[in-house]
Amino acid sequence: MEILNMTACALAEAIKKKQIGVTEALRAVQRQINRQDNVLNAYISQTDSEELEKHAEKLQQQIDSGLQSGPLAGVPMGFKDNICVRGLPTTCASRILEPFRPTYTATAAQRLIVSGCLNLGKLNMDEFGMGSTTETSAFGPAHNPWDLSRSPGGSSGGAAAAVASGEAFFALASDTGGSIRQPCAFCGLTGIKPTYGIVSRFGLIAYASSFDQLGSVTKDALDCAAVLSLIAGKDSKDATSMAAPPIGLNEVKSFSLKGIKIGIPSDGLEALPDDIINTLNETAKKLCELGAKLKKIPPIGTDYALSAYYIIACAQAASNLARYDGVRYGKRCAEAESLEAMYRRTRSEGFGKEVRRRIMLGNFVLSQGYYDAYYKKALAAQARLSAKFTSVFNDVDFILTPVTTSTAPLLGESLQEPLKMYESDRFTVPANLCGLPAAAFPCGFDSSGLPIGMQLMGARLSDLRLLGAIHAFQCETDFHTRRPARITAKGGES
Amino acid sequence: MKGADGVQIDKAMITRLGELSRLEIAPEEYAPLSAELEEILTCFDKIAGAEQDGEFAQRPAVQNQCALRKDTVSTPLPCGALLENAPEKQDGMFTVPGVM
Numbered sequence A: 001m002e003i004l005n006m007t008a009c010a011l012a013e014a015i016k017k018k019q020i021g022v023t024e025a026l027r028a029v030q031r032q033i034n035r036q037d038n039v040l041n042a043y044i045s046q047t048d049s050e051e052l053e054k055h056a057e058k059l060q061q062q063i064d065s066g067l068q069s070g071p072l073a074g075v076p077m078g079f080k081d082n083i084c085v086r087g088l089p090t091t092c093a094s095r096i097l098e099p100f101r102p103t104y105t106a107t108a109a110q111r112l113i114v115s116g117c118l119n120l121g122k123l124n125m126d127e128f129g130m131g132s133t134t135e136t137s138a139f140g141p142a143h144n145p146w147d148l149s150r151s152p153g154g155s156s157g158g159a160a161a162a163v164a165s166g167e168a169f170f171a172l173a174s175d176t177g178g179s180i181r182q183p184c185a186f187c188g189l190t191g192i193k194p195t196y197g198i199v200s201r202f203g204l205i206a207y208a209s210s211f212d213q214l215g216s217v218t219k220d221a222l223d224c225a226a227v228l229s230l231i232a233g234k235d236s237k238d239a240t241s242m243a244a245p246p247i248g249l250n251e252v253k254s255f256s257l258k259g260i261k262i263g264i265p266s267d268g269l270e271a272l273p274d275d276i277i278n279t280l281n282e283t284a285k286k287l288c289e290l291g292a293k294l295k296k297i298p299p300i301g302t303d304y305a306l307s308a309y310y311i312i313a314c315a316q317a318a319s320n321l322a323r324y325d326g327v328r329y330g331k332r333c334a335e336a337e338s339l340e341a342m343y344r345r346t347r348s349e350g351f352g353k354e355v356r357r358r359i360m361l362g363n364f365v366l367s368q369g370y371y372d373a374y375y376k377k378a379l380a381a382q383a384r385l386s387a388k389f390t391s392v393f394n395d396v397d398f399i400l401t402p403v404t405t406s407t408a409p410l411l412g413e414s415l416q417e418p419l420k421m422y423e424s425d426r427f428t429v430p431a432n433l434c435g436l437p438a439a440a441f442p443c444g445f446d447s448s449g450l451p452i453g454m455q456l457m458g459a460r461l462s463d464l465r466l467l468g469a470i471h472a473f474q475c476e477t478d479f480h481t482r483r484p485a486r487i488t489a490k491g492g493e494s
Numbered sequence B: 001m002k003g004a005d006g007v008q009i010d011k012a013m014i015t016r017l018g019e020l021s022r023l024e025i026a027p028e029e030y031a032p033l034s035a036e037l038e039e040i041l042t043c044f045d046k047i048a049g050a051e052q053d054g055e056f057a058q059r060p061a062v063q064n065q066c067a068l069r070k071d072t073v074s075t076p077l078p079c080g081a082l083l084e085n086a087p088e089k090q091d092g093m094f095t096v097p098g099v100m
Helices: A008-016 A022-040 A049-064 A107-114 A157-166 A181-187 A223-230 A249-253 A275-289 A302-323 A339-350 A353-367 A371-395 A418-423 A430-434 A465-474 B011-021 B027-049 B081-082
Strands: A044-048 A076-080 A118-123 A172-176 A190-193 A213-218 A261-265 A292-295 A398-404 A438-445 A451-458
Touching: A008 A022, A008 A223, A022 A044, A022 A049, A022 A076, A022 A118, A022 A261, A044 A157, A044 A430, A049 A118, A076 A157, A076 A371, A107 A157, A107 A172, A107 A223, A118 A157, A118 A190, A118 B011, A157 A172, A157 A181, A172 A190, A181 A438, A181 A451, A213 A223, A223 A302, A223 A438, A223 A465, A249 A339, A261 A275, A261 A371, A275 A292, A275 A398, A275 A465, A292 A371, A292 A398, A302 A353, A302 A371, A302 A398, A302 A430, A302 B027, A353 A398, A353 A465, A353 B011, A353 B027, A371 A430, A371 B027, A418 A451, A438 A465, A451 A465
Parallel strands: A076 A118, A076 A172, A261 A292, A261 A398
Antiparallel strands: A044 A118, A172 A213, A190 A213, A190 A438, A398 A451, A438 A451
């Protein structure tokens, strides 16, 4: 198999068996980046080549001598650009953080680096994670390798574009309302937003702290499990982190769907394109053939979930982004006449339109006179939704839904209609509101050949079983093995 | 257009939100911003139809046990590291435009 088509686990295994060298894998992926990233725009910044070569040689020695034996040792990968890596640019795709160089590394990133992963660079995203297409990035949009005129999704669009096109074997990314799952669905990949708390958020630049969670963008469920096995666990630097049940790859591999009960909710499916409904039905049928039992479940309240999500997320964003004032780090406007003017000009010059809009919405729902009408009601709706999911998961093991309401949109199509963009998150936000694990996996293609992804959600701490179920599905299907046509330097596909 | 409880996103409200958000709003931005925010808030109003009761209003949605660390003094980041990213600094301190 061509190196670039290999999964991260398969590559690590081949490196251990000395079938492929770490430097060989690194050079293959670097050639791919050099050949096509001027078109895809998946990376915002790249790690110095010489430094990577030296690191690859050192890793090879450690692997050969048995010092590095982890499931992803020697694998080149990328980090979404809201994850701090000491000394490397970490911009959140925003002008306001363009000069910022973190003085520490995120715990999850550190765990991957210590486990022998090679950091290729920082991946493009929507500014501060606020967007669904990467078009709000201050560094221009990333493109979908399946169709360059389309978005790879967002906010982790650069991560998905890179992994789908062979510019990284996997990526560490974040998911606040679907930012891992939606790009995975648009690019034919598998990605998980783990249970809130099992991965430390230390070093992840905050957007909406009670929803933000680090996870992985990968080619299949086994890669997801391998990444999670390395990054999960309690961290004294994040008070919301907790000890996670061990993620054993063998348990994921041996998971059987026999007798597993899968619920399909009755709401949210209205007005979806036929291709997506047909793929949902075909996926459910396949899961049944593999031994699962389907069960219709009551509406999960996608309407309220969407409103509650955006009210709470904007409120937390308004608070979290108040720290960008041009004093301690990041951009500062030139020659302000007063302190107050400096704050205002710095923030106005540094933030893009969508970020400004969400900060203002957040301040609105928190302001006197509107707090009870919006924010307080959103918190109650969130708690009610959480209770509803607890009750549903007493009856079923997993919930199956589409990830998105369409396949990848054309670039330029979504920005003018923010509400439409928000509404496209209807299937993904409930997991963030309730802290549940949810994973996206490829299940088909639409009539234009664009990938369609489905989502499996589980009860809290069911991450391993969730990935086991998807692995069982992927053992019997080949959607996760399909790759987009190779992209040429001029931007065409061959 | 009106949001919840008949709130109007008028010029005064945009000015107020700009102040709260510490953002400059250019005159030509007022009208489109007002229309966008009203449209979004009208959608948010769906939350008003959600069943409400005291039980759920008081309950945290994600019941994680927050781990408290020991109440002991730890070593903070050194001053040099804290100032590394400062846009402007002097004598080991952040500098800002005068406030007097």
